[in-house]
Amino acid sequence: MPGNARRSAPSAGGELRARAHRSWEDEVLPALVRYTAIPCLSPDFDEGWEAAGHLTEAASLLGAWARSRAVDGLHAEVRARSGRTPLLLVDAPATGGRAGTVLVYGHLDKQPPLGEWRDGLGPFTAVREGDRLYGRGTADDGYALFAAVTAVEILDAAGIPRPRVVVLVEASEESGSPDLPGHLDDVDAELGSPDLVVCLDSGCLGYDRLWLTTSLRGNLLATVSVQVLTEGVHSGSAGGIVPTSFRLLRLLLDRLEDPRTGEIRLRALHADDRPATPQSPPSEWVAREAFPVVPGLELEGGSDDERLVRSAWTPVLAVTGMDGIPAVRDGGNVLRPSTTAKISLRLPPSVDAASATAALESALRADPPSGARVEVHVDNAATGWAAPPIDGWVDEAFTRASDEVFGTPPGSFGEGGTIPFLAMLTERYPGVPLLATGVLGPGSNAHGPNEFLHLPMAEAVTVATARLVEAAGNRSTGAAG
Numbered sequence: 001m002p003g004n005a006r007r008s009a010p011s012a013g014g015e016l017r018a019r020a021h022r023s024w025e026d027e028v029l030p031a032l033v034r035y036t037a038i039p040c041l042s043p044d045f046d047e048g049w050e051a052a053g054h055l056t057e058a059a060s061l062l063g064a065w066a067r068s069r070a071v072d073g074l075h076a077e078v079r080a081r082s083g084r085t086p087l088l089l090v091d092a093p094a095t096g097g098r099a100g101t102v103l104v105y106g107h108l109d110k111q112p113p114l115g116e117w118r119d120g121l122g123p124f125t126a127v128r129e130g131d132r133l134y135g136r137g138t139a140d141d142g143y144a145l146f147a148a149v150t151a152v153e154i155l156d157a158a159g160i161p162r163p164r165v166v167v168l169v170e171a172s173e174e175s176g177s178p179d180l181p182g183h184l185d186d187v188d189a190e191l192g193s194p195d196l197v198v199c200l201d202s203g204c205l206g207y208d209r210l211w212l213t214t215s216l217r218g219n220l221l222a223t224v225s226v227q228v229l230t231e232g233v234h235s236g237s238a239g240g241i242v243p244t245s246f247r248l249l250r251l252l253l254d255r256l257e258d259p260r261t262g263e264i265r266l267r268a269l270h271a272d273d274r275p276a277t278p279q280s281p282p283s284e285w286v287a288r289e290a291f292p293v294v295p296g297l298e299l300e301g302g303s304d305d306e307r308l309v310r311s312a313w314t315p316v317l318a319v320t321g322m323d324g325i326p327a328v329r330d331g332g333n334v335l336r337p338s339t340t341a342k343i344s345l346r347l348p349p350s351v352d353a354a355s356a357t358a359a360l361e362s363a364l365r366a367d368p369p370s371g372a373r374v375e376v377h378v379d380n381a382a383t384g385w386a387a388p389p390i391d392g393w394v395d396e397a398f399t400r401a402s403d404e405v406f407g408t409p410p411g412s413f414g415e416g417g418t419i420p421f422l423a424m425l426t427e428r429y430p431g432v433p434l435l436a437t438g439v440l441g442p443g444s445n446a447h448g449p450n451e452f453l454h455l456p457m458a459e460a461v462t463v464a465t466a467r468l469v470e471a472a473g474n475r476s477t478g479a480a481g
């Protein structure tokens with residue numbers, strides 16, 4: 001940074017920070033607690049979502065909260081259409097004659113509970129412990145609407161002029177954002193072309209600074225089924241004669257990965273441009289602490305630096321669900337007719353999901369082991385994402401926010417997860433700077449039990465959003481920053 005010369009008011013940073021803190025404590029948390037109580041699962045995890053109405057209830061709650069804020073002319077509306085998850089659109093008109101539009105993205109649909117939550121915690125009951133607010137969807141991504149609208153509110157309260165801000169909160173993200181393109185088509189004319197897109201659904205490597213997401217992995221979801229019998233039979237009589245579907249499925253999975261190392265065997269799923277080292281020094285990120293590993297577990301990758309690169313750039317297979325196998329207590333001496341696995345393959349940012357899909361299908365469909373009936377269904381194929389280069393003014397605003405909240409410059413890293421809408425937005429708004437950041441850091445466990453929102457990080461992202469909005473306005477009017 002070129003020193004403090006560009007800061008118009010040295011106290012303004014402290015003021016925004018203090019306002020963000022007060023808003024979070026007094027205004028946001030009570031509403032976020034109510035949002036946490038709503039089981040608004042993403043459609044993939046709740047077939048009856050439309051009749052249940054939880055997504056609409058959550059959108060209405062967030063919309064009503066946004067409307068209650070002290071922002072002149074703010075308009076919040078839930079866009080609903082049969083068969084499509086609702087969209088919450090919040091539009092805050094510009095102040096101080098600033099031109100341009102900043103689009104802020106978040107989502108309100110949630111992952112399912114996924115596992116046993118610790119004693120005293122539960123997915124749909126918000127529990128605060130110090131800096132943490134536990135509950136499903138607090139961090140992924142319920143906080144986003146609150147951070148975005150609070151950013152607008154604290155700028156207005158501080159008398160800092162800003163451009164128009166549109167906050168778009170969708171409800172199909174955890175299912176791969178299938179409804180987002182249709183919604184974007186519908187709001188295209190009223191939205192116009194934004195000058196900056198800020199995405200608040202990403203991660204961080206620590207809670208010591210702001211983090212910029214520079215790439216995401218793609219994700220290939222498929223179901224593989226192996227059938228050997230038309231009905232189950234006594235395993236004592238058929239065992240040794242009829243091959244088991246589990247073993248044959250194992251053989252198929254071995255075509256995808258080396259079972260000893262996890263190395264993916266399909267060449268098309270590897271990137272040619274994998275970097276050798278992580279982008280930022282990983283600060284205090286320690287893999288062993290970032291995940292709840294059991295004592296003694298040997299991690300993959302030789303060093304934490306290498307693990308960061310692997311997390312961003314290595315293809316990897318996970319079996320995320322199985323059918324055809326009873327729970328342990330119900331298991332009998334049966335040679336089961338079939339085994340079905342749901343698999344998730346993470347893809348490096350530069351690997352095309354369509355090519356990866358073709359490679360996967362031909363590997364699994366060729367030469368069925370023992371002549372078994374093999375069925376492969378590709379459920380979703382999302383290509384990864386590499387962030388377009390960040391403009392100087394965006395970088396400067398983000399750096400300023402990290403500096404004023406933490407006293408440290410921001411870090412940047414490649415995210416191991418997949419956020420399909422980032423690729424959609426990059427495609428839809430070519431050349432528009434897109435900044436992805438978020439609160440999903442060590443231990444926050446967004447897709448597992450005991451998810452929590454790190455409250456100081458949420459406040460920091462709020463201040464960062466405010467600074468980015470402010471900077472976009474200064475830029476579009478040519479005002480000094």
Ligand SMILES: [Zn+2]
Pocket residue numbers: 107140141173201
């Ligand atoms: Zn999310």
